Amino acid sequence: MSKNNTEEVKYDGKPMEHEFDGIKELNNPPPPWLMYMFYITVGISIIYWIYYHVSGAGDLQEAEYLNEMKQAEKDISKNVKTIEIVLLNDEASIAAGEALFTEKGCTACHGKHGEGNAIGPNLTDNYWLHGADVKSVFNVVKNGVPTKGMTPFKGQLSDDKILQLSSFVLLKLKGSNPENPKDPQGVLVN
Amino acid sequence: MEHQNFSYDNKIVKYFAYATITWGIVAFIVGLLIALQLSFPSLNFGIEFTSFGRLRPLHTNAAIFAFVGNAIFTGVYYSMQRLLKTRMFSDLLSKIHFWGWQLIIVAAALTLVLGITTSKEYAELEWPIDILITIVWVIFGWNMTGTMIKRRVKHLYVAIWFYIATFVTVAVLHVVNSFELPVSLFKSYSAFAGVQDALVQWWYGHNAVAFFLTTPFLGLMYYFLPKAANRPIYSYRLSILHFWALIFLYIWAGPHHLLYQSLPDWAQTLGVVFSLMLLAPSWGGMVNGLLTLRGAWDKVRDSALLKFMVVAVTAYGMSTFEGPMLSLKNVNAISHFTDWTIAHVHIGVLGWNGFLTFGMLYWLYPKLWKTKLYSEKLANAHFWIATLGMLFYVVPLYWAAITQSLMWKEFTADGFLAYPNFLETVTQIMPMYYTRVFGGTLYLIGAIMMVYNLVKTAKAGSFVDNEETSAPALESQPKKRIFGEKSHEWLERKPVAFTIWALVVILVGGAVEIIPMILVKSNIPTIENVKPYTPLELQGRDVYISEGCVSCHSQMVRPFRSETVRYGEYSKAGEFVYDHPFLWGSRRTGPDLQREGVVSGPMYKSVSWHYNHLMDPQKMNIQSIMPKYPWLAEKDIDLDLTAGKIRVMQKLGVPYPDGYDTKANDDLLQQAKGISDELRTSGINIEPSKEIVALIAYLERLGRDITPPAPAKEDVVVEATTLNVDVPADDSSIASGSEVFNKNCVACHGAKGQGNAVGPNLSDKYWLNGGSNSDIYTVIADGVPAKGMQSWKKQLSEDQMLQVTAYIISIQGSNPDGAKDPQGELYE
Secondary structure: OOOOOOOOOOOOOOOOOOEEOOEEEOEOOOOHHHHHHHHHHHHHHHHHHHHHHHOOOOOOHHHHHHHHHHHHHHHHHOOOOOOOOOOOOOHHHHHHHHHHHHHOOHHHHHOOOOOOOOOOOOOOOOEEOOOOOHHHHHHHHHHOEHHHOEOOOOOOOOHHHHHHHHHHHHHHHOOOOOOOOOOOOOEEOO | OOEEEEEEEHHHHHHHHHHHHHHHHHHHHHHHHHHHHHHOHHHHOOOHHHOHHHHHHHHHHHHHHHHHHHHHHHHHHHHHHHHOOOOOOOHHHHHHHHHHHHHHHHHHHHHHHOOOOOOOOOOOOOHHHHHHHHHHHHHHHHHHHHHHHOOOOOOOOHHHHHHHHHHHHHHHHHHHHOOEEEEEOOEEEEOOOHHHHHHHHHHHHHHHHHHHHHHHHHHHHHHHHHHHHOOOEOEHHHHHHHHHHHHHHHOOOHHHHHOOOOOOHHHHHHHHHHHHHOHHHHHHHHHHHHHHOOOOHHHHHHOHHHHHHHHHHHHHHHHHHHHHHHOOHHHHHHHOEOHHHHHHHHHHHHHHHHHHHHHHHHHHHHHHHOOOOOOHHHHHHHHHHHHHHHHHHHHHHHHHHHHHHHHHHOEOOOOOEOOOOHHHHHHHOHHHHHHHHHHHHHHHHHHHHHHHHHHHHHHHOOOOOEEEEEEEOOOOOOOOOOOOOOHHHHHHOOHHHHHHHHHHHHHHHHHHHHHHHHHOHHHOOOOOOOOOOOHHHHHHHHHHHHOOHHHOOOOOOOOOHHHHHHHOOOOOHHHHOOOOOOOOOOEOOOOOOOOOOOOOOOOOOOHHHHHHHHHOHHHHOOOOOOOOOHHHHOOEOOHHHHHHHHHHHHHOOOOOOOOHHHHHHHHHHHHHHHHHHHHHHOOOOOOOOEHHHHHHHHHHHOOOOOOOOOOOOOOOOOOOOOOOOOOOOOHHHHHHHHHHHHHHOHHHHOOOOOOOOOOOOOOOOEEOOOOOHHHHHHHHHHOEHHHOEOOOOOOOOHHHHHHHHHHHHHOOOOOOOOOOOOOOEEOO
């Protein structure tokens, strides 16, 4: 039925004897670059195997991970400052804390003005679940209260930022009188 | 030589072509819908049947098995008859094959939207459908083999070699990966667990790509490309080399889907090196295809169908270059779990499978209907719009992938994740998602243009069901090799021997990887703390499976700092030994959930958070793209299945105590009640019997069993600060505390505070939740609901709680009989 391959075309060689539904086949050698590519990948594979599993020179994934962590610890220790946990009174710190309060999504659970909502407690009254001194608040922000839904921020904020945030909460929110405050929870302080 | 008259069965080709086009359009539409859902989550419509988790497997199955599958059969049934100069072996088998395959597709579509799924990618269909697939596939193979045996052509052409490899390999892959024990008609558990299940799944999954999307299409290319271009195949020798190398090497490459995961290093290395070695054999097909076009490039300019084929072959070359690159561990560390994989597979399916199918259909329709294509111009327009569509689809996704991956990995100089909130990395790539939707839309429009063009073509022509033809009969062949006959030539005239050889060649790789993984114990080091799921958690896990959570959430923390900081301790092989099936996932559209239940970890969320989040994720995070799951609060847990599930798990080696199946529901209800009670304290009223409770129980359990090693010192600055709790120390207070303790606490902590199977020892100096006055008081007041310690502040007055605290402090170091082993950290 087919009239394929009847035109005269210059091929590299003679078509082979067989023909399938009009499809002819030449028998050119495979391109050398393709063959070399294959030999090279085989060579790399053998070297790869020896490097990781015979000679033991290459780090397998667990060792690689431990190295990464060690390196990170070294890098960070250069940058970590030790700070003292005392209230920061200066305006810049409090403003920074206020910015963090919104940025870090504290408002989602504690309300826009710290008044509390269905999820998190009121931060503006004098009743506190986990203490109202700066160290307690710092600790709650840093380590969270996971079972109650409070996220630990130690993986997200450095200590000085946590302190700014805590100072903002204690100096600006606590004692403010926002609308729709949530009922008090916890122990009366001061 | 006797000339025999016979006819080709064109009707079956037509049927498969119709099915290809229909399912193709369905697959593209569903794909477009789920792409839209990722941009606009409200398009999940808040109903279970249209949520992303259920539609995503529908899309992949429709694209692979319905669209590409029917395209394969269209091409195979057309080309095989002609290459072998015979009608198909049996019209009846052809018909059963056709209708059986469509039945499978319909059954798949129905069950997947109903949430009936095994969750294993591209093998989601439940066991009755798996059996049906096996039967239909064997019928296909039987028909094919019969046709080869009654052929009138001495040798098998290279296209047929690829069809043979497809048949045997898909059969083996499907059967092994579908080892599962049924619980009911619509529910089964994979026979393999954890690491083994992952290896078997990706041995299957990778080779579904290899032997369903690649080898049959290489076969189609070897027939339709030279036919359409009217040129001889460039190199017979290259065909032989790349065919055998390809099928031998491909089967080993599966573990590259599990790099840096809890798979033993040796298996990962095999995945890497065999993927690398696969490059040249894969390109063998592309080279042979493109060089076949030598001297015909002028035709390519004018012919839409040749353009489709050229781009198809080029896309194949790109995909098969990208594949080995993505298999290098350092590249994979960036690409995996991102949209890179999605872009990669779409180059493959839209470019290689889609374009070759379009080219084939444009060639076939005029042939079958004995007419000219209705509009060459429209076909050319289809080509350009589809090409643009593909580019608009993949380029933004590559961009999105690299962006997101770098955001996941970036640290600040202080050692914090630069983007600790996962959602930030999702919001960042939203523009790329919109562009992807645009690309997908173009591709769909192109396909619709093709449908119009083909319908018009068919209308203008006349279809002949049985195409009369004739060919010389095949003289009987000597079984042995004839003198001077090359060994491969000999094999080419022995279809059964060829099939057996292909089978042997593809079995090697799988056997070398899978058998040791199952037999050699050291591959999966045991972790003693890892316990089976409670009945409620097991039911919750099945909800997780049913809703397709694994489509967007991995449960596999890789050993990278950026992952252990974000999620918690990296995943260990021994953690998954009771996971039938494994749920490691392949894409993180949302965050990893492996450590979701670790209370001290960065991922932990309270039960009320989970409830609110499942009901309305956008209420928690306005930018979240997760669907809402309100039906989980309405649907009841299927308690009738609990006992059966436990029994099946026991058969699979999960160590529930004998006879536990009968008691399982009691435990289930008790645990569910605990969660429901806890939710009530947050003002949420939900009956314990609802699916959402089970799912929350499962999420709270995730990743908890291993106690992570003590974290690197993080508290360089402050000691854990204390709440000021004034604990009385006088004897009378302690005596009152003792009374309260005897009344309320001994059930779990023993008569003398020595602890028992339920609660920890309170008389030693090791504390799970801190040993300071305030710690103890807080635990009593607030409880540790996740661990079973209830909150007492509603039952006890503050004074009473202080007294109990005082009593507990007074028994420190009392060393009562039968004291439970210490847990937690030393506090002095």
